[in-house]
Amino acid sequence: MLSLISHDTPRSKILTVILLAIGIGLLFAPFLFPGSRSMETAARIAVFIVLVASYDLMLGYGGIVSFAHTMFFGFGAYGIAIASDTLGRGFSSLAIGAIAGILVSAVAAVLIGLISLRVRAIFFAMITLAIASAFAVLVSQLSTITGGEDGINYQIPRELTPAFKLMSAKIFDVSVNGKLLNYYLLFFCSAGLFLIMLRIVNSPFGSVLKAIRENDFRAEAIGYRVVIYRTAVTSISAAIAAAAGALYAIWLRYVGPGTALSTEIMVDILLMVVIGGMGTMWGAVVGATVFVLAQNYLQPLMQVAVDATKPLPLIPQLLDPDRWLLWLGLLFILSVYFFPTGIVGRLRKNG
Amino acid sequence: MAGDNITLETRGLTIRFGGHTAVDKVSCAFSRGVLTAIVGPNGAGKTTYFNLISGQLKASEGTVILNGRDITGLPASQRTALGLGRAFQLTNLFPSLSVFENVRLVVQAREKKGFDVFSLARSHSELADEANAILKRVHLAELADYQVSGLSHGDQRKLEVALMLAMKPAVFMFDEPTAGMSMDEAPVILDLIAEIKEQEHATILLVEHKMDVIRTLADRIIVLHNGALAADGEPAEVMKSAVVQEAYLGREIADV
């Protein structure tokens, strides 16, 4: 068990409880929270844990600021969409699409890294921003392949859709269909990717990343070729982001700029990293869960609050569900103010 | 200073910062088994000369040759891998990592394990054992688990030397290793340098201001003045020469 998580224990009782709750919650989500809305939420959390953790691999461990992470996510998602759209529905289309997306992502990251990682960090950040914007424009222009702004709806293998019934009986009142299989495909792949990342950060390679983040000048002086390590971690991170994109595309059966490419997703990733805590893989789990839950349930929660405070002056107006973004922003500012090292950093400090 | 024992050589090594020439056509060879003291007033270019040799700065002109190979174009990491060890004048460590981890990272670099993404770093006991042995040598074993940023200046200087020991280099470059250390701490470093000299048959370059240290350790002295090589020879000889009296030693020559 310890070696499964690479001996990277949460190092805090409360954090352990929270992480176990999230893990168990996601593992049994279809049974604990039946209904398509909560399934969507659970799937989104699982995918974003991987996406945010892969971003933190670069930012929190490698000390590299990139704004192209959504693009890498998009490579994986569009890989699935385009392959399924052009080659037809089938598992081989999924495999081809995923592998192509991951490869393109890894190679693109190596090229961007070798061109720009040897210079100043800010330059790399600007390059990634430029390339990601260019890619987004390209996707909306090449509408014959990408579906442009409308995106692509495509068919996935029947075995992964609700139409496929594995058995007629239900387990705990949940029908065992392709949708359930699809969820578990997504869940176990996400969990596997997360554990791989946990291993990477605790490997010799991970220890070099921490050294580079601390003092890149000295890391080079003791014999580590910094630009190569930075390029390598960027590439690994990009490949994993693409894998997350592919999983999400298989789940959604639709890919468009809004779900896989928008700058909004990039901002969400940044917020999740900061809320959870940088430089620890567990931060991604907490950050992604808290953020996606807030995104999905803050509005209904506020409606409840409005109803409860109806007789009072002003408060119902403030709590109007339309103002949810304001409250999310406020939550973010408060969390950064009170937990500058993220929720995980804070919990670890308390022991 | 036998010719075929040469490990490190610089030929016409020069660097200019704008109009200022910080290191000026320095040609010099260093041999195995010889400890060369490099002296010169502050700003003479000693640290810059080191930076050119170990690759932190790129030369404007000239070449650096290590074991017969031109390394002028190589990045610092590759020079280190080829056996060039460097300790810095201004302590330059990994502050939020532990004392142990600082040394372990160097051993890991030397063993070329840095690209291993599958094993657990902590499972490499051979790296850990060696790191612990080195910490013992510099009297830091008790502080192994402490965060470096909490260490005293003297202990940080010791760790700086420990990192170079962990490289097992062919050439050791010490840049004022005892600067700012107390009277009772400095001998730990000086004894270590003497020990390296005895045991490792290494090429040692030592920038040092304290004359008594130079007198006991150095086999040879070179003098840098305004970036240029001003004198080179046996310690007694160099200390007597007019250029040194004028350029650096001043009145201290009376003690020799």
Ligand SMILES: Nc1ncnc2c1ncn2[C@@H]1O[C@H](COP(=O)(O)OP(=O)(O)O)[C@@H](O)[C@H]1O
């Ligand atoms: N990166 C740099 N940019 C500009 N000038 C520098 C730089 N590094 C060193 N110098 C200048 O080079 C000269 C030599 O400095 P240094 O090598 O540190 O001397 P020393 O170590 O002998 O005291 C000084 O005048 C210093 O100001």
Ligand SMILES: [Mg+2]
């Ligand atoms: Mg100096």
